Amino acid sequence: MIKDKVLDFLFPPFCVACGRSGEWWCSQCQQEVQLLNSEACPRCLSLGQHECSGDLPFAHVWAIGFYHDPKLRAAITALKFHGTSSLRHSIKLFLGARQPSCFPADAVLVPMPLADKRLKERGFNQAELIAKVFCECLPQAKISLCLKRVAHRDPQSSVGHDLATRQLNIKNCFEAVGQVPKNVILVDDVITTGATAAEAAGALLAAGAESVSVLTLAIGA
Ligand SMILES: [Zn+2]
Numbered sequence: 001m002i003k004d005k006v007l008d009f010l011f012p013p014f015c016v017a018c019g020r021s022g023e024w025w026c027s028q029c030q031q032e033v034q035l036l037n038s039e040a041c042p043r044c045l046s047l048g049q050h051e052c053s054g055d056l057p058f059a060h061v062w063a064i065g066f067y068h069d070p071k072l073r074a075a076i077t078a079l080k081f082h083g084t085s086s087l088r089h090s091i092k093l094f095l096g097a098r099q100p101s102c103f104p105a106d107a108v109l110v111p112m113p114l115a116d117k118r119l120k121e122r123g124f125n126q127a128e129l130i131a132k133v134f135c136e137c138l139p140q141a142k143i144s145l146c147l148k149r150v151a152h153r154d155p156q157s158s159v160g161h162d163l164a165t166r167q168l169n170i171k172n173c174f175e176a177v178g179q180v181p182k183n184v185i186l187v188d189d190v191i192t193t194g195a196t197a198a199e200a201a202g203a204l205l206a207a208g209a210e211s212v213s214v215l216t217l218a219i220g221a
């Protein structure tokens with residue numbers, strides 16, 4: 001876009017992860033992101049072999065990488081707080097080569113909604129931005145805004161990392177509106193305990209969705 005070119009001219013880009021000038025998220029930092037090649041457990045979000053005692057309601061959980069990876073986290077933070085469309089370009093290139101392989105053919109991406117108050121503060125919903133980027137990388141994917149946030153609570157990061165506490169904090173925050181797709185992929189920037197996504201999934205399943213999966217840029221605390 002011309003606007004981006006003008007902005008890049010006025011404010012030359014520098015990498016959000018390493019500070020190198022030239023790109024908002026430099027190709028070297030993108031290459032250094034530690035990628036997650038397998039799905040997380042849809043019941044407890046564990047990776048690899050484990051004794052599962054979780055009861056999260058997801059069909060699949062896909063994440064590109066780890067939240068503790070500074071190279072990926074820098075990009076997520078930048079997207080969250082600056083929402084630069086130049087970064088969007090980098091993320092699109094990054095994701096283009098790394099799509100989870102087993103999406104249901106008729107899956108519909110549903111971005112995790114923000115509370116109105118938060119949306120006003122920030123001006124955009126980063127989950128919607130990420131869903132659009134995924135959609136541009138997945139030719140068969142569609143986006144539906146069939147989930148609304150009907151209550152505003154304290155951010156999950158402010159109530160600690162305990163799943164039960166977070167589940168309580170987010171309870172009854174979501175409502176499905178209009179036609180709910182059969183197979184939903186909830187999109188968000190990060191999944192931590194899964195409490196928020198589970199509450200959202202509950203609302204979608206109650207409204208007629210048959211399966212709800214989760215797709216995020218990062219997993220972990
Ligand atoms: Zn860099």
Ligand SMILES: [Zn+2]
Nearest residue numbers: 041043044052
């Ligand atoms: Zn498990």
